[in-house]
Amino acid sequence: MVRxxxxxxxxLVDESGLGRFPAECAVLAESRAxxxxxxxxxxxxxxxxxxxxxxxxxxxxxxxxxxxxxxSTERMTKIVEIDTDDLVAVVEPGVVLGDFAAAVEAAGLFxxxxxxxxxxxxxxxxxxxxxxxxxxxxxGVTREYVLGLESVRMGGEVLRCGRRTQKGVVGYDVTAAxxxxxGTFAVATELTLKLxxxxxxxxTLLAVFADPIAxxxxxxxxxxxxxxxxALELLDRATIDHLRGRTPYRLPDGAGAVLLCELDGDPxxxxxxxxxxAQACEAAGAIDVLIxxxxxxxxxxxxxxxxxxxxxxxxxRHKIAEDVVVPRGAMPExxxxxxxxxAAADVPIATYGHAGDxxxxxxxxxxxxxxxxxxxxxxDALMRATLELRGSLAGEHGVGxxxxxxxxxxxxxxxxxxxxxLKRVFDPDDLLNPGKIFPS
Ligand code: MLT
Ligand code: ZN
Numbered sequence: 001m002v003r004x005x006x007x008x009x010x011x012l013v014d015e016s017g018l019g020r021f022p023a024e025c026a027v028l029a030e031s032r033a034x035x036x037x038x039x040x041x042x043x044x045x046x047x048x049x050x051x052x053x054x055x056x057x058x059x060x061x062x063x064x065x066x067x068x069x070x071x072s073t074e075r076m077t078k079i080v081e082i083d084t085d086d087l088v089a090v091v092e093p094g095v096v097l098g099d100f101a102a103a104v105e106a107a108g109l110f111x112x113x114x115x116x117x118x119x120x121x122x123x124x125x126x127x128x129x130x131x132x133x134x135x136x137x138x139x140g141v142t143r144e145y146v147l148g149l150e151s152v153r154m155g156g157e158v159l160r161c162g163r164r165t166q167k168g169v170v171g172y173d174v175t176a177a178x179x180x181x182x183g184t185f186a187v188a189t190e191l192t193l194k195l196x197x198x199x200x201x202x203x204t205l206l207a208v209f210a211d212p213i214a215x216x217x218x219x220x221x222x223x224x225x226x227x228x229x230x231a232l233e234l235l236d237r238a239t240i241d242h243l244r245g246r247t248p249y250r251l252p253d254g255a256g257a258v259l260l261c262e263l264d265g266d267p268x269x270x271x272x273x274x275x276x277x278a279q280a281c282e283a284a285g286a287i288d289v290l291i292x293x294x295x296x297x298x299x300x301x302x303x304x305x306x307x308x309x310x311x312x313x314x315x316x317r318h319k320i321a322e323d324v325v326v327p328r329g330a331m332p333e334x335x336x337x338x339x340x341x342x343a344a345a346d347v348p349i350a351t352y353g354h355a356g357d358x359x360x361x362x363x364x365x366x367x368x369x370x371x372x373x374x375x376x377x378x379x380d381a382l383m384r385a386t387l388e389l390r391g392s393l394a395g396e397h398g399v400g401x402x403x404x405x406x407x408x409x410x411x412x413x414x415x416x417x418x419x420x421x422l423k424r425v426f427d428p429d430d431l432l433n434p435g436k437i438f439p440s
Contacts, residue, residue, distance in 0.1 A: 002026040011052060011070040016060040016402055017318060023050070023064035030075045032152065032189040038071055039187065039432075040156030048434050049154070051183035053093065053125025056117045058321050059400030061129060061182045065435035071187060073124045080190070082107045087195045088147065088164055093124025093188050110198040112139035112230075115396065116306050124188050130180030132396035134231035134262075134305070137356030139196075141396070143179040148192035151178060153185075154432045164192055177422070182398050183433045185426040199230075199264035203274045204292040204301055207281035212236040212257035212351065216332040218284035219355050222261070223328070225276045232356030233260040233305055236335075238365075239352040242311050247304035249297070252288065259286075259355065260305055262298075308352045309361070318366040322379060324386040325359040325395030337385040338362055345378035359395035383409060399437045407438060 002008050003025045011026040013019070024047075029035045042049045048068030055062055064070050076092035079100065083089070084107050091100060098118040104111045115121060115131035125131070127149070132141040148162025162168070162175035178185055209215040215234050222229065235243070237256045244251060251258060261277050263270055278289045292298040313319050326334045335351070338360075342349040353361040362382055364375050383393055383406050393406045408416060420438060423430070 002028065011072060012064065014055045014060060014062050015058050016400065018060045018063060018401060021063040021065055023067050023070050026070040026072055028072045028075045035152045035187050035189050036156040036158065038069065039152050039154050042069055042431060043155040046429065046431065048431050050433050051187045053122040053128065054120050056121040057125060057129060057400060058397040059402040061398050061400035061436060063401060065401055074122060079103055084109065086164065089193045089195055091123055091191050091193065093122060093191060095123050097121050097123060097126060104195055105198060108198055109195040111145065111193065111195055113142045113145060123191055127179050127188055127191055128183045129398045132354065132359065134233050134354055136354060137232055138228055138230040143176055145194045146175055146179050146191060147194050149175050149178055149188050150190035151186035151188045154427045159186055162192060182400060182436055184423060184436055201267040201270050202262060202264045203270050204262045204298045205274060205278060206290045206301060207259045207261065207286040208252050208255045208288040209257040209286055212335045213332045214285040215257040215259045216335050216355060218259055218281045218286065219331065220329060221284050222277050222280035225280050227273055227276045227280065229261045229263045229277060229356065231260065231262040234355035235308060235352040236350065238348060238350035239308050242315055242350060243304060243307055246311055247307050248300035249304040251304065260301060312350055312363050312365065316365040316367055318371055320364040320375060320379060322362040322382055323395050323397040324362060324382065324391055324393055325357060326386055326389045326391035328358040330389040330391065331355060331358050334360065334385065334389055341378050341381045345374045347375050347378050357395065401436060404437065404439045
């Protein structure tokens with residue numbers, strides 16, 4: 001247990017930029033038995049518990065909003081098994097995604113979800129947030145890979161749900177409800193994950209555009225041509241300008257936007273599919289289309305994309321990260337509206353994200369010490385625009401503390417009520433990760 005102020009500090013913050021939330025202590029559980037013990041004692045003494053993975057979340061989901069105990073699973077790092085016949089892995093929640101991906105790859109298999117923080121995020125956190133990432137376009141999000149869960153409810157009861165098989169329809173899909181519940185229902189202690197065969201070949205291209213709207217149109221064109229990239233990532237001019245000189249791949253000077261497009265599959269079909277994507281980009285007005293010439297160049301391109309979030313953060317006092325998702329066809333219009341909102345509110349905005357999914361990370365950048373009202377006004381306007389375009393307010397970062405205000409903008413009272421009732425079924429006294437998702 002960590003009580004010492006200095007050592008406790010890192011458990012009181014996350015990547016949301018919301019600051020520090022005090023707690024009594026952090027418990028670094030090493031086994032399910034320890035998780036059970038903490039949740040039993042905390043229930044008996046009515047102490048709030050906030051579960052925590054690596055703290056890479058962007059909406060405050062792991063911040064101890066009501067104090068009490070931070071329950072970290074970062075020491076539960078066992079990869080229990082990787083079964084190459086069943087295409088299943090069993091892991092503890094503290095396994096770092098990058099370590100898992102490497103182990104799976106060494107076994108000739110593939111685990112697609114990657115929320116772009118692969119080197120540090122943990123699988124438990126990915127499950128709690130239903131993490132997405134670039135490859136969701138072809139392969140879907142974390143929920144599609146969680147076959148089963150062992151978790152512990154407040155009070156210490158162990159709940160096993162799901163299965164090891166690819167199919168199974170017995171009872172309600174409690175596993176699916178737990179995934180993405182942001183640690184408010186139970187604390188996962190073991191995950192049974194679905195794996196895929198490793199795609200035999202991967203190719204990556206970078207298309208350069210004069211503006212992000214043309215890049216957005218290229219996405220729709222590529223889909224009309226029947227292309228099925230595994231990732232279609234967009235970076236706008238502001239993001240590119242921030243990254244320039246700070247990344248392993250030198251993004252082209254003067255680019256108004258770039259689209260990073262990656263395909264995988266059999267080598268024979270891949271060249272043809274790559275050409276189709278290049279044609280779609282050219283038809284949408286791409287100024288240049290560059291194909292990664294080596295594995296190293298491909299890695300450099302992805303590392304450059306991964307740097308978007310940390311670089312914007314390093315260069316500004318505040319980076320208010322929104323994570324909206326719109327129907328893919330509405331993305332060019334959403335990009336137009338983002339420009340209009342930035343201009344009207346007079347705030348710089350940098351946008352990048354998973355264009356293939358219509359999921360845009362829209363970052364309002366602030367250098368003043370105090371975030372000005374006009375920045376909050378811009379965020380409200382972004383949320384309204386998203387809903388007008390029939391989108392959703394959070395594509396992959398969860399609600400946590402940061403987006404609570406907007407949940408009733410998207411969801412009607414009956415839906416909010418039923419979710420509150422569901423929370424009471426799991427945690428009647430509201431002690432597990434209290435104060436999250438739904439405004440009180
Ligand atoms: C990403 O796509 O890079 C992550 O979701 C983090 C972010 O929003 O910047
Ligand atoms: Zn993302």
